[in-house]
Amino acid sequence: MRVKVFVTPRKGILDPQGRAVESSLKGLGFTAVCGVSVGRFIVLDIEADSTDEARQITARMCEQLLANPIIEDYRFEVENG
Amino acid sequence: MRVKVFVTPRKGILDPQGRAVESSLKGLGFTAVCGVSVGRFIVLDIEADSTDEARQITARMCEQLLANPIIEDYRFEVENG
Numbered sequence: 001m002r003v004k005v006f007v008t009p010r011k012g013i014l015d016p017q018g019r020a021v022e023s024s025l026k027g028l029g030f031t032a033v034c035g036v037s038v039g040r041f042i043v044l045d046i047e048a049d050s051t052d053e054a055r056q057i058t059a060r061m062c063e064q065l066l067a068n069p070i071i072e073d074y075r076f077e078v079e080n081g
Numbered sequence: 082m083r084v085k086v087f088v089t090p091r092k093g094i095l096d097p098q099g100r101a102v103e104s105s106l107k108g109l110g111f112t113a114v115c116g117v118s119v120g121r122f123i124v125l126d127i128e129a130d131s132t133d134e135a136r137q138i139t140a141r142m143c144e145q146l147l148a149n150p151i152i153e154d155y156r157f158e159v160e161n162g
Contacts, residue, residue, distance in 0.1 A: 034127065039122040043118045047113045060111075066102070
């Protein structure tokens with residue numbers, strides 16, 4: 001089963017990577033940009049008997065390794081098949 | 082207008098971050114994992130008069146800065162509003 005995980009900086013938490021990308025984009029002439037946030041996009045293939053099981057495993061992986069819950073939020077989507 | 086950009090390692094290109102995460106997950110006991118790819122999830126707010134204009138700006142930003150087209154693929158979604 002394929003799972004897509006989106007990890008994003010929490011609101012109110014400093015996002016230096018986002019600030020750097022925004023500043024670089026403006027330097028390249030992309031003046032229409034007014035906000036950038038940079039996170040991670042993780043795609044996992046996991047063996048699970050059900051979508052529910054896949055969800056449970058993924059939530060544990062996010063809490064333990066994929067995200068830092070103090071400074072990051074995460075959400076994920078489980079694809080069937 | 083809000084744009085979500087997904088940058089992923091190209092198929093066939095070495096993804097050391099993905100390999101490291103997979104190995105760490107297995108080390109933590111997540112033996113159901115059989116493949117991990119780590120990319121970036123970038124959210125941008127841009128001022129544009131139309132979805133079409135936003136798409137054109139985003140494609141240029143991806144080619145010039147957000148992705149490395151030699152080793153990465155990208156796709157993006159423009160949200161209305």
